Amino acid sequence: MEKLKALKGFKDLLPGESERWDAVASLVRNTFHAFGFSPVRTPVLERTTLFTRSIGETTDIVEKEMYTFEDWDGKAVTLRPEGTASVVRAYLEHRLGLHPLPVKLYYQGPMFRHERPQAGRLRQFHQVGAEIIGEIDPKQDVELLSLLSHFFEQTGISGLTLEINSLGCPLCRPPYRKTLQDYFQVRLGTLCEDCGRRFNSNPLRILDCKKATCKTVTQEAPASADHLCPECETHFKAVQEGLNVLKLPYSLSKHLVRGLDYYTKTAFEMTTTQLGAQNAVAAGGRFDGLVEALGGPATPAIGFAMGMERIMQLLPESQHELPKLRLFMAPLGEVAGQHLFPVLYALRQQGICCEMGKPSAALKRQMKQADRLEAAFVLIAGEEEMAAEQVILRNMRTKAQLHLPLSNLVEGISAQIAP
RNA sequence: GUGGGUGUAGCUCAAUGGUAGAGCACUGGUCUGUGGCUCCAGUGGUUGAGGGUUCGAUUCCCUUCACUCACCCCA
Numbered sequence: 001m002e003k004l005k006a007l008k009g010f011k012d013l014l015p016g017e018s019e020r021w022d023a024v025a026s027l028v029r030n031t032f033h034a035f036g037f038s039p040v041r042t043p044v045l046e047r048t049t050l051f052t053r054s055i056g057e058t059t060d061i062v063e064k065e066m067y068t069f070e071d072w073d074g075k076a077v078t079l080r081p082e083g084t085a086s087v088v089r090a091y092l093e094h095r096l097g098l099h100p101l102p103v104k105l106y107y108q109g110p111m112f113r114h115e116r117p118q119a120g121r122l123r124q125f126h127q128v129g130a131e132i133i134g135e136i137d138p139k140q141d142v143e144l145l146s147l148l149s150h151f152f153e154q155t156g157i158s159g160l161t162l163e164i165n166s167l168g169c170p171l172c173r174p175p176y177r178k179t180l181q182d183y184f185q186v187r188l189g190t191l192c193e194d195c196g197r198r199f200n201s202n203p204l205r206i207l208d209c210k211k212a213t214c215k216t217v218t219q220e221a222p223a224s225a226d227h228l229c230p231e232c233e234t235h236f237k238a239v240q241e242g243l244n245v246l247k248l249p250y251s252l253s254k255h256l257v258r259g260l261d262y263y264t265k266t267a268f269e270m271t272t273t274q275l276g277a278q279n280a281v282a283a284g285g286r287f288d289g290l291v292e293a294l295g296g297p298a299t300p301a302i303g304f305a306m307g308m309e310r311i312m313q314l315l316p317e318s319q320h321e322l323p324k325l326r327l328f329m330a331p332l333g334e335v336a337g338q339h340l341f342p343v344l345y346a347l348r349q350q351g352i353c354c355e356m357g358k359p360s361a362a363l364k365r366q367m368k369q370a371d372r373l374e375a376a377f378v379l380i381a382g383e384e385e386m387a388a389e390q391v392i393l394r395n396m397r398t399k400a401q402l403h404l405p406l407s408n409l410v411e412g413i414s415a416q417i418a419p
Numbered sequence: 420g421u422g423g424g425u426g427u428a429g430c431u432c433a434a435u436g437g438u439a440g441a442g443c444a445c446u447g448g449u450c451u452g453u454g455g456c457u458c459c460a461g462u463g464g465u466u467g468a469g470g471g472u473u474c475g476a477u478u479c480c481c482u483u484c485a486c487u488c489a490c491c492c493c494a
């Protein structure tokens with residue numbers, strides 16, 4: 001029989017690692033809440049058109065990476081490859097724009113792209129994202145970046161760089177794109193094969209080609225930040241000033257581009273050098289045209305997404321610590337076992353993490369089990385103790401033992417072992 | 420989709436053209452009601468799968484699959 005196993009690019013999260021994910025999730029909750037963001041959860045399955053209209057028909061994601069299939073009613077549906085489109089869809093569907101603007105939302109959950117797995121890249125991966133919808137003010141850009149920066153500070157991850165750029169808007173991007181194509185037109189011979197393709201499909205992409213030969217060509221290429229319309233230029237300047245006021249470190253990256261079509265103006269990435277080729281830990285930008293493109297009123301917005309798997313790889317070891325077992329109860333014989341069983345339940349109801357051994361097992365064996373589970377305390381209830389209406393409570397670290405009466409046992413235990 | 424690397428016990432890895440071993444882990448004993456340490460023993464592998472060469476293949480060759488890294492793309 002064929003061995004059953006998880007699909008390529010899909011991973012199980014086992015005890016040990018799961019707790020670390022929970023810890024990061026709760027850090028997300030606290031941090032994002034402090035910055036005024038509310039959580040949303042949207043379905044993982046959406047109509048395919050949501051993504052083709054938002055991400056862009058000709059992007060690689062839409063063309064060859066989406067898990068798309070026909071639903072029972074014959075309609076094309078897709079496992080979401082990213083989160084922003086769904087959030088905007090929900091924003092429009094539930095008329096969240098009727099709330100005071102801007103609306104600030106965040107989400108976390110699995111995304112799906114059929115790519116070849118490699119370091120920091122899976123087919124089911126997890127993102128945490130935040131969006132500010134309904135406000136064009138560059139202060140929103142700065143607020144969002146301050147959240148990003150503060151969050152990573154809280155994680156203890158070091159060695160991150162915030163890079164920013166401006167991609168322009170529908171007014172200044174087309175002429176810039178033309179300028180760029182003119183520049184590359186006469187240099188096509190020196191570009192790599194991939195860049196030859198990009199020249200027509202997405203000339204901006206040539207700017208972040210990794211090949212050395214292309215890099216020498218792109219070095220002198222015109223930068224979008226130098227070809228902005230007055231509005232975009234003012235906006236970009238204001239963002240930089242805002243970052244300076246908050247003393248947030250960043251660097252201007254003239255050749256930073258985005259993979260999804262909906263981005264405008266401010267674009268940014270949080271990168272690391274410790275993760276191999278997949279060096280972006282978080283990325284995002286302004287998407288002032290997306291809400292309208294999905295059928296809503298013209299509404300400016302900005303957001304980012306962070307890759308959970310990449311964050312987990314960078315998280316310092318100190319964050320791995322697991323909660324330990326507080327109490328292990330070792331009954332010797334059925335009488336003790338039956339007496340302790342309700343006590344076990346009562347202690348757990350108080351939120352105390354405890355386990356109980358098998359009454360038929362020898363004390364030595366139960367002690368060993370308690371040790372393996374890293375129990376802080378062990379409760380020993382043998383025949384002698386039961387006859388004397390008491391139990392022994394042993395502190396495993398100090399080896400100190402004391403007797404507790406059977407009456408009011410739950411209270412007696414919790415008073416002794418409270419952390 | 421393209422290219423490179425690697426597949427031996429649950430984990431980390433040895434070894435040899437003559438049908439496999441260690442450490443860790445696990446189970447038990449040493450220790451008749453008190454854990455960690457020591458020592459001893461035990462469980463555990465059709466050497467990823469299929470085919471070929473050979474008297475004989477885990478080792479050499481081919482194919483395939485899986486994992487992995489990189490390209491592409493992207494968080």
